[in-house]
Amino acid sequence: MALFDSRDRRFGALLSQLINSNPFGPEWVELERRALGRDYQEAPRVYHRLGEWDESRLHPNIEVVGERASRLAELGRRRLAAGTHATPEELRLYDDAAMYNLYRNCYQPLDDAVLATAPPARENAVVAAWSIFVRDYRAFFLALGRKFPGGHAPEHIFACLFQMRRAFHHIYNNILGSSKPAARLRATVWQSLFTHDMRRWGRALYRRMGNFPTLITGPSGTGKELVARAVGMSRYIPFDPNTRKFACDFAGSFHPLNLSALPATLIESELFGHKKGAFTGAVEDRVGWLQECEHKYRIYGTVFLDEIGELDAGIQVKLLRVLQTGVFHRLGESKMLHFSGKIISATNRDLADEMRAARFREDFYYRLCADRIETPSLREQLADEPDDLHNLLWFIARREIGDAEAESLATEVKDWIERNLPRDYPWPGNFRELEQCVRNIIIRRSYQPAQTRRPLADDPREVLAAAIVDGALTAAEMESRYFTLIFAQAGTYEAAAERLQCNWRTVRSKIDRKFLRQLQGG
Numbered sequence: 441m442a443l444f445d446s447r448d449r450r451f452g453a454l455l456s457q458l459i460n461s462n463p464f465g466p467e468w469v470e471l472e473r474r475a476l477g478r479d480y481q482e483a484p485r486v487y488h489r490l491g492e493w494d495e496s497r498l499h500p501n502i503e504v505v506g507e508r509a510s511r512l513a514e515l516g517r518r519r520l521a522a523g524t525h526a527t528p529e530e531l532r533l534y535d536d537a538a539m540y541n542l543y544r545n546c547y548q549p550l551d552d553a554v555l556a557t558a559p560p561a562r563e564n565a566v567v568a569a570w571s572i573f574v575r576d577y578r579a580f581f582l583a584l585g586r587k588f589p590g591g592h593a594p595e596h597i598f599a600c601l602f603q604m605r606r607a608f609h610h611i612y613n614n615i616l617g618s619s620k621p622a623a624r625l626r627a628t629v630w631q632s633l634f635t636h637d638m639r640r641w642g643r644a645l646y647r648r649m650g651n652f653p654t655l656i657t658g659p660s661g662t663g664k665e666l667v668a669r670a671v672g673m674s675r676y677i678p679f680d681p682n683t684r685k686f687a688c689d690f691a692g693s694f695h696p697l698n699l700s701a702l703p704a705t706l707i708e709s710e711l712f713g714h715k716k717g718a719f720t721g722a723v724e725d726r727v728g729w730l731q732e733c734e735h736k737y738r739i740y741g742t743v744f745l746d747e748i749g750e751l752d753a754g755i756q757v758k759l760l761r762v763l764q765t766g767v768f769h770r771l772g773e774s775k776m777l778h779f780s781g782k783i784i785s786a787t788n789r790d791l792a793d794e795m796r797a798a799r800f801r802e803d804f805y806y807r808l809c810a811d812r813i814e815t816p817s818l819r820e821q822l823a824d825e826p827d828d829l830h831n832l833l834w835f836i837a838r839r840e841i842g843d844a845e846a847e848s849l850a851t852e853v854k855d856w857i858e859r860n861l862p863r864d865y866p867w868p869g870n871f872r873e874l875e876q877c878v879r880n881i882i883i884r885r886s887y888q889p890a891q892t893r894r895p896l897a898d899d900p901r902e903v904l905a906a907a908i909v910d911g912a913l914t915a916a917e918m919e920s921r922y923f924t925l926i927f928a929q930a931g932t933y934e935a936a937a938e939r940l941q942c943n944w945r946t947v948r949s950k951i952d953r954k955f956l957r958q959l960q961g962g
Contacts, residue, residue, distance in 0.1 A: 443519055443526040444533065448512055451475055452533035455509055459540050460638045463487055464611060464626035472501045479504055486623040489612050506544045513537040513580060520584050532589045538580040539590065543601050546572040550605040559689055566602075567684050573598050574681075592642070599679040599686070600642055606690060607633050607674035614666045616832060619825035621816035625667070632671050632811050646676040650739050650782035653763060655748075655808045657787055658815030661872030664786040665746060667813055669694055672742030672784060693737045695729050700747035707755055708771055711743075718772025730768060730779040741781035748808065749789030749800065756804045759783075763807040783808075818870040830854050832871070836878045853881050861889075862903045864912050900958035901925070923950035928959040 444452060454475040461467050464487050473480045481500040516534040520526060526534065549569035556562035577594045590597070607630060615626045632654055634641045641649075654671055656664045672694035677686045699707055705719060713728030733741035745751075751759070762768050763783060767776050785808050794800035822829055833853050838846035857865075857877070867873050869890070880887040904921050907913050913921070923940065926947075930936040933944040940947060 441519070441524055443516055443524050443530040444512070448515070449530070449533065451508060452512055452537055455505070455512070455540060456533060456536040458505070459536060462627050462630050462634075462636075463608065464623065464630050466623075472505060475508075476501060476504055484618060486618070486626075487612065488618045488623065488626070489616060506540070509537050509540040510544065513541040517580055517584070520586065528589070531586070535588045535590050539597070542573055542576050542580065542597070543604070545576050546570075546601070547605070550602055551609070553602070554606050554609045559691075562689065562691070563685065566686065569602070570598060570679075570681070570684055573601070595679045595681045596646075599676060600646065602679070602686070603633070603646075603674060603676050607670070610670035610674050614670055615663065616835060617821050617825065617828045618831075619816075619821040619828055621820045621824060622828070625813070625815060628813050629667055629670055632813060633674055647739070649675065650742075650780070652810040653783045653785065653808050654811040654813060655785050655787075656813045656815065657791070659817050659870055660788045661870030662815035662817060663871055664788075664815050665696060665744070667815060668696070668742075668744045668746075668784045668786060672744060672782070675740055675742065675782065677740050688737045688740050693733075693741045694744065695733050695742065696744040696746060697729055698746045700750040704752040704755060707752070708758070711755075712758070712768050713770040715770055715772035718770075722772070726770075728770065730762065730781075731770070731777055733781050734777070734779050737781060739780045739782075743779075743781060743783055745783065745785040747787060748785035749787035749791060749794055753799070753801065756801050760801065760804045760807055763804075818867040818874060822867070829857070832874060833878060836875050840878060840882065849878070849882065853878050856881055856885070856887070860886075862907075864907060865889075866906070866912055900955060903958075904955075920950050920952045921955050923947055924952045924955045925959065927951060928956060 454471055458468065458471040458475060461471060466486055468487065469483065469485060472483075481504070483499050483501060487499060513534065516526075516530075516537065520534070546569040549565045549572065553562050553565035553569060556565055574594065577597070581588060581594075611626050611629050615622060615629065617623075633649065635645060635649075654668075656667050658664055673690050675690075675693070677688060677690055677693075679686050697707075697710055702710060708714075709718075709722075709726060709728065711728050711730055713726050713731050714722050716722055716725050727735075729743050733743055745759075758768065762779055766778050766780055768779060769776055791800055791805055795802050795805060818832075830850055833850040834846055837849040837853070841849060869876070873889075877887040904925065908918060923936070926939055927933065927936040930939055933947045936947045937944040
């Protein structure tokens, strides 16, 4: 008897591809579709969180895949225990199905550990998850007395599962929206943690991902710190089966520092620390972020340098040395210290322009960008998926005034936006501006965009001016609206043609009737 029949082998092969693919990429949903066949239930094109739905309701195929994986793993376990011969390929399929089953069974306590707000509760949840994991690991692997393809110690597998659970939580719950730009961002952040090859990551790269600095670029207000936090708090941390504890607490391993908020001398002190008397005002020794992170978290800690484009050239040189050698020293001290954690940096500046202007060192840039993430603007996201506006408003409303009023407030704000702002309003402040819009409407039932003297929709000329400044129009749209503006001012096709130096028939063909009615107050 074979370990699996052809139908089970086909599902097992697709399951293997599934669990080693990016859960935020379109390939995940397509693999679910192929694996489940007629049992597949239509779901969103990519994994994303919208509204108050939890992931099981939003993605109904998770549970079906899990049940089938559990049945396949149990079937294989019983047959292997009975002495059934298995080919290397069948053992690999069994290994993957059993691993998926282990993750599924300890999912809830792992989730409890991620959500716990205090270390004791987090540690208790980890102990509960480990107990379930060890029970299942013994049943599906140790009790069978065979060598399986994975070959890793159970504590390493458990550490990997907890990392994946943390990563999914932080990406899924903090990078919102169903648009393609938002989906690409989620998939990119997952790759920053696990690379494009999860098997290689699990074999060799899991401890080395901190060696690759991450540079996050994008406009202000697009969630660069949320992305940095998702990466920094989802790194691999070893688990000790004897103490039943992880090497450090992930919740404290992320250290953000906003460089633009500090003068150059204080940045050095914050990063590297200083000895007493190193400069005026240094009345006592100070431990810097790099040293503190190294002391508490070693290679598992992360320092996030926000607004890296603001950094003074002299400090760029010192940080370059940290990135190259892992060595630094405190101000006023010659003793060498070491940093072996991960550096994440972010900027809204165009670093190519900064390098051309000799304000940003090229060698420093190329050390920072081993891994690059770009956050999309709110305008890009809404242009691809306008329906995301209501769901983003719902999340902001929920945070501001709670669950009971979230839906009514989100609807109220959306209605106000549709009545008072143009459909193509560019949201120059991005998500941060959308938050302020919600807060203004809570208090005053109106919102005043910072770049206008009055609500944009009150004057179509300001709508046109803002759209031109923001580059929001195509060439044809800009030409049509400009012709319409001149016609509205001139009063006749002939007069407009004289001003525009063209034929009156050309003017007539270019008129945007809807825009003309707005200009005429209709």
